[in-house]
Amino acid sequence: MYKIAVLPGDGIGVEIVPEALKVLQAIALRFGYEFEFNEALIGGAAYDAVGHPLPAETLDTCRNSDAVLLGAIGGPKWDKLPVQLRPEVGALLPLRKELGLFANLRPSVLFPGLVHASTLKEEVIDGVDIMVIRELTGGLYFGEKKREQTSDGGQKATDILSYSTFEIERIVRFAYEVARKRGKKLCSVDKANVLESSRLWRETVNKLARDYPDVETSHMYVDNCSMQLIRNPRQFDVIVTENMFGDILTDEASMLTGSIGMLPSASIGGEVGLYEPSHGSAPDIAGQKKANPLATILSAAMMLRYSFDLEEEARLIEQAVRTVMEEGYRTPDLMEEGKTLLNTEEIGDLVAAKI
Amino acid sequence: MYKIAVLPGDGIGVEIVPEALKVLQAIALRFGYEFEFNEALIGGAAYDAVGHPLPAETLDTCRNSDAVLLGAIGGPKWDKLPVQLRPEVGALLPLRKELGLFANLRPSVLFPGLVHASTLKEEVIDGVDIMVIRELTGGLYFGEKKREQTSDGGQKATDILSYSTFEIERIVRFAYEVARKRGKKLCSVDKANVLESSRLWRETVNKLARDYPDVETSHMYVDNCSMQLIRNPRQFDVIVTENMFGDILTDEASMLTGSIGMLPSASIGGEVGLYEPSHGSAPDIAGQKKANPLATILSAAMMLRYSFDLEEEARLIEQAVRTVMEEGYRTPDLMEEGKTLLNTEEIGDLVAAKI
Ligand SMILES: CC(C)[C@H](C(=O)O)[C@@H](O)C(=O)O
Ligand SMILES: CC(C)[C@H](C(=O)O)[C@@H](O)C(=O)O
Numbered sequence: 001m002y003k004i005a006v007l008p009g010d011g012i013g014v015e016i017v018p019e020a021l022k023v024l025q026a027i028a029l030r031f032g033y034e035f036e037f038n039e040a041l042i043g044g045a046a047y048d049a050v051g052h053p054l055p056a057e058t059l060d061t062c063r064n065s066d067a068v069l070l071g072a073i074g075g076p077k078w079d080k081l082p083v084q085l086r087p088e089v090g091a092l093l094p095l096r097k098e099l100g101l102f103a104n105l106r107p108s109v110l111f112p113g114l115v116h117a118s119t120l121k122e123e124v125i126d127g128v129d130i131m132v133i134r135e136l137t138g139g140l141y142f143g144e145k146k147r148e149q150t151s152d153g154g155q156k157a158t159d160i161l162s163y164s165t166f167e168i169e170r171i172v173r174f175a176y177e178v179a180r181k182r183g184k185k186l187c188s189v190d191k192a193n194v195l196e197s198s199r200l201w202r203e204t205v206n207k208l209a210r211d212y213p214d215v216e217t218s219h220m221y222v223d224n225c226s227m228q229l230i231r232n233p234r235q236f237d238v239i240v241t242e243n244m245f246g247d248i249l250t251d252e253a254s255m256l257t258g259s260i261g262m263l264p265s266a267s268i269g270g271e272v273g274l275y276e277p278s279h280g281s282a283p284d285i286a287g288q289k290k291a292n293p294l295a296t297i298l299s300a301a302m303m304l305r306y307s308f309d310l311e312e313e314a315r316l317i318e319q320a321v322r323t324v325m326e327e328g329y330r331t332p333d334l335m336e337e338g339k340t341l342l343n344t345e346e347i348g349d350l351v352a353a354k355i
Numbered sequence: 356m357y358k359i360a361v362l363p364g365d366g367i368g369v370e371i372v373p374e375a376l377k378v379l380q381a382i383a384l385r386f387g388y389e390f391e392f393n394e395a396l397i398g399g400a401a402y403d404a405v406g407h408p409l410p411a412e413t414l415d416t417c418r419n420s421d422a423v424l425l426g427a428i429g430g431p432k433w434d435k436l437p438v439q440l441r442p443e444v445g446a447l448l449p450l451r452k453e454l455g456l457f458a459n460l461r462p463s464v465l466f467p468g469l470v471h472a473s474t475l476k477e478e479v480i481d482g483v484d485i486m487v488i489r490e491l492t493g494g495l496y497f498g499e500k501k502r503e504q505t506s507d508g509g510q511k512a513t514d515i516l517s518y519s520t521f522e523i524e525r526i527v528r529f530a531y532e533v534a535r536k537r538g539k540k541l542c543s544v545d546k547a548n549v550l551e552s553s554r555l556w557r558e559t560v561n562k563l564a565r566d567y568p569d570v571e572t573s574h575m576y577v578d579n580c581s582m583q584l585i586r587n588p589r590q591f592d593v594i595v596t597e598n599m600f601g602d603i604l605t606d607e608a609s610m611l612t613g614s615i616g617m618l619p620s621a622s623i624g625g626e627v628g629l630y631e632p633s634h635g636s637a638p639d640i641a642g643q644k645k646a647n648p649l650a651t652i653l654s655a656a657m658m659l660r661y662s663f664d665l666e667e668e669a670r671l672i673e674q675a676v677r678t679v680m681e682e683g684y685r686t687p688d689l690m691e692e693g694k695t696l697l698n699t700e701e702i703g704d705l706v707a708a709k710i
Contacts, residue, residue, distance in 0.1 A: 248600075
């Protein structure tokens with residue numbers, strides 16, 4: 001029996017999360033598990049209900065669960081709020097910190113039959129399978145912030161970027177373990193020619209590399225990496241990098257395949273992992289049953305793998321999604337001639353039926 | 356009469372710079388100007404000769420000139436030096452600071468006939484014409500750096516990211532002036548949902564926007580920008596951003612068209628502007644007359660425009676490059692069937708002959 005905190009959130013979040021629960025129920029049925037789903041408010045929905053995007057009860061629900069399944073957060077309705085109350089920042093950042101989610105995993109995979117969805121040429125994108133691992137609880141995001149007056153009547157604003165050996169070691173070790181189970185290539189991305197934090201990062205990677213002789217280690221500057229992802233994305237297996245660079249590079253990498261509606265994510269490190277689709281709350285299509293729930297369903301698969309160590313079950317979900325795609329079923333975001341259009345619930349039903 | 360400091364640097368730098376000088380000579384001849392070229396050492400070449408990548412005499416030569424033309428810097432030979440002596444960091448960063456080059460301009464343009472060079476699909480990339488303007492003397496690059504011991508026997512490394520109203524205003528005003536002369540759209544890129552420096556940046560842009568009602572102002576988060584550049588690059592006209600984000604985004608943008616051998620850059624703001632190709636020193640092809648000098652030639656055109664206010668002459672060079680491309684001449688980096696292969700000098704001669 002596993003306890004799962006369920007946070008649908010805003011926009012299409014409330015439509016896609018139920019589809020992932022359907023699929024988890026199918027797994028429960030087939031393998032004789034029991035999943036207890038405890039729903040809680042987060043984001044704009046929570047702000048509207050109780051005045052804060054991350055209510056204390058929600059945090060408690062997460063802490064008392066074995067894992068968290070999140071839909072999506074935010075929307076134009078809440079964009080004018082003070083930054084600490086805005087759904088994304090006011091909920092996501094404290095949630096990451098409180099749950100100790102120092103490792104963010106975002107795969108960027110080309111699904112068969114979806115080559116056309118990419119803005120990149122088929123021969124460049126074919127076979128891409130990258131895992132970007134982003135440090136998620138350090139760096140500029142959580143450094144001290146300051147605002148001062150300057151003598152010329154203006155202001156000066158400051159952010160601090162710090163990393164400790166401890167913080168770097170734990171994320172890099174984690175990345176090595178992931179690389180070991182994949183293509184055995186780890187590319188560490190930094191700006192060691194300019195930043196002191198990146199120099200410590202690189203030194204630490206070089207020290208740890210000795211413990212993973214079976215994994216090929218390389219270093220790349222972040223500016224070069226942002227080019228190489230476009231020039232030849234197939235050169236990458238696992239990428240590991242610090243928080244701010246990871247924010248930029250995970251988004252860039254997720255755009256390569258053109259099907260962000262298919263890409264899950266996992267944030268782990270503490271006792272409770274958090275799983276959510278890579279895409280946002282898409283307020284423009286919310287409430288229309290047009291949303292693609294597959295990224296959320298694949299996030300549930302990541303939950304089984306990383307939080308519950310249920311590898312076989314995770315693969316079963318991933319295979320079910322692949323089969324549904326191969327059979328030509330599509331939500332509107334990926335629809336093309338000759339395929340069969342389904343709505344959010346219909347495609348969720350289909351995946352669940354394959355389990 | 357204009358005095359130009361000429362710094363060929365390393366690798367292909369020594370091959371491509373003479374081609375740009377050829378073209379400048381052709382301009383001098385046609386319009387009756389005189390260019391005085393004062394060559395100086397920089398980068399690995401300077402380190403080998405006098406033990407520092409930016410000798411004091413070189414800095415003096417730059418200061419006593421009206422503009423600087425740089426080739427390229429660096430190579431594997433010097434990669435193991437302490438970071439302050441490494442060609443790129445030890446020369447470029449102090450040069451930017453000493454000459455007050457706070458604005459880095461990097462156009463990303465698709466040249467006719469080069470659509471195939473991109474890894475992006477033709478319909479996505481056709482007509483792309485973006486100018487990325489990067490703040491070049493502030494932020495993480497020039498903030499204080501620190502290394503401390505931690506109580507667990509490890510270390511902690513820190514970099515500081517600061518921006519003042521003054522620094523933001525001057526680069527953003529500059530960007531508005533550029534946008535005014537182009538598509539009249541300015542997209543300011545920041546991470547205002549997380550960084551205090553970005554919040555001051557955004558506030559400052561919003562204040563200045565009132566002075567430029569003829570330019571359409573928008574804001575975009577850096578992670579989203581790294582996606583949008585791939586998803587739909589044609590949405591952008593001028594992008595303005597801080598130093599570190601600019602480092603990443605200029606490189607990403609320059610890769611979109613697939614012909615980085617064609618892309619110039621300008622670094623300006625002080626009394627003397629610096630002009631150099633966007634590409635590096637390409638040690639793998641150095642000395643083989645294979646290098647594409649067109650980015651350097653186009654950098655010379657930017658020099659005429661931004662340092663000498665010679666717009667007509669700048670356009671003449673740009674048109675000459677375009678004509679040579681249209682006539683089907685190519686260096687090896689862009690060679691394809693049906694085109695005529697030229698070496699570095701031959702294509703330089705051709706461009707000069709068109710002037
Ligand atoms: C919403 C924002 C604070 C967040 C981040 O920058 O981490 C988002 O961009 C992400 O990548 O999850
Ligand atoms: C060499 C390096 C210090 C430099 C930078 O980061 O600014 C380079 O990447 C650039 O963009 O000119």
